[in-house]
Amino acid sequence: MTSSPFAQGVPEQGTTETVPVTAGRRTAYLVALVVLPVLTLAVAVPAVWGWGIGPRDAVIAVVMYLISIFGIAVGYHRHFTHRAFKCRRPLRIALMVAGGLALEGPVTLWTAEHRRHHKYADRPGDPHSPWRYGDSGLALLRGMAHAHVGWFYTARRRSNRRHWVPDLLADPDVRRFDAAYPAVAALSFLLPAAVGGLWAMSWTGMWTAVFWGGLVRYAVVHHVTWSVNSIAHTFGQRPFRTRDRSSNVRWVALLTLGEGWHNWHHVDPACARHGVLKGQPDPSARLIRWFERAGWAYGVRWPDPDRLTARRVDTEPGAATAPGPGEGS
Numbered sequence: 001m002t003s004s005p006f007a008q009g010v011p012e013q014g015t016t017e018t019v020p021v022t023a024g025r026r027t028a029y030l031v032a033l034v035v036l037p038v039l040t041l042a043v044a045v046p047a048v049w050g051w052g053i054g055p056r057d058a059v060i061a062v063v064m065y066l067i068s069i070f071g072i073a074v075g076y077h078r079h080f081t082h083r084a085f086k087c088r089r090p091l092r093i094a095l096m097v098a099g100g101l102a103l104e105g106p107v108t109l110w111t112a113e114h115r116r117h118h119k120y121a122d123r124p125g126d127p128h129s130p131w132r133y134g135d136s137g138l139a140l141l142r143g144m145a146h147a148h149v150g151w152f153y154t155a156r157r158r159s160n161r162r163h164w165v166p167d168l169l170a171d172p173d174v175r176r177f178d179a180a181y182p183a184v185a186a187l188s189f190l191l192p193a194a195v196g197g198l199w200a201m202s203w204t205g206m207w208t209a210v211f212w213g214g215l216v217r218y219a220v221v222h223h224v225t226w227s228v229n230s231i232a233h234t235f236g237q238r239p240f241r242t243r244d245r246s247s248n249v250r251w252v253a254l255l256t257l258g259e260g261w262h263n264w265h266h267v268d269p270a271c272a273r274h275g276v277l278k279g280q281p282d283p284s285a286r287l288i289r290w291f292e293r294a295g296w297a298y299g300v301r302w303p304d305p306d307r308l309t310a311r312r313v314d315t316e317p318g319a320a321t322a323p324g325p326g327e328g329s
């Protein structure tokens with residue numbers, strides 16, 4: 001942990017909220033975040049149809065998927081962005097690397113954009129609100145495309161890291177990780193390659209693992225993550241009062257290991273559990289609970305039952321029952 005005066009994740013005064021993005025960087029975003037994943041998925045569909053996916057590649061892809069999504073949900077999002085829990089240094093580094101394997105950018109960049117999203121959620125200034133162009137049919141469709149992937153390329157300005165994440169920039173481990181990000185991105189493909197090649201003891205085994213556990217996995221992880229920004233700000237239930245249109249979408253929550261319970265998250269962003277109502281499994285909260293029991297995580301901010309009841313839209317008796325820290329998932 002750091003002794004920075006900004007250790008609480010408070011924006012640094014006197015810095016601008018956004019900085020311009022160069023055309024070269026926008027093109028890189030277009031290729032890595034928009035075009036390549038779509039092309040990969042387009043190739044994956046006939047590949048499944050024609051040859052299927054073998055059990056070896058399926059196992060590698062699923063394990064890589066779980067590491068990536070937990071890395072984003074527990075690491076990038078709940079720990080680094082919202083400080084929902086503190087953790088020991090080895091776990092902090094492991095979570096940072098796991099999140100990096102999702103290929104959604106260095107942790108400082110991801111966190112800066114997401115902190116700005118929470119400050120302006122669904123209002124001018126939000127980097128990715130689906131309501132940006134209005135709420136009538138076509139305008140909403142356009143807004144959803146913008147919130148899903150469009151903003152990566154169209155945004156002429158991105159969140160200024162010096163403003164939003166001074167706490168992370170003050171941490172030498174985070175700075176080292178950012179500098180080594182190209183190596184982490186390479187690891188995202190080298191890892192499945194090594195496991196696939198050694199498991200099959202063949203070059204073919206290596207290449208099919210790179211395709212399924214590397215390329216297809218990263219494309220799916222991306223679209224699953226971006227669904228929180230597009231779907232879980234548009235459709236679904238809103239059992240809690242918020243100033244924005246964050247919502248709960250069950251299938252998004254299942255695929256994101258808890259992140260799709262997005263409505264409560266906007267009420268209490270620093271809460272370690274997002275699925276706070278009965279029947280809302282939150283595997284990411286469960287994992288944090290395991291880390292806490294193991295003594296690796298501490299200072300975990302579990303839901304406050306009084307706050308849950310106070311922010312419920314309906315007040316049916318028993319409806320707001322919150323699971324305890326380790327229950328409900």
Ligand SMILES: [Zn+2]
Nearest residue numbers: 117121246262
């Ligand atoms: Zn949101």
Ligand SMILES: [Zn+2]
Nearest residue numbers: 114118265269
């Ligand atoms: Zn958040």
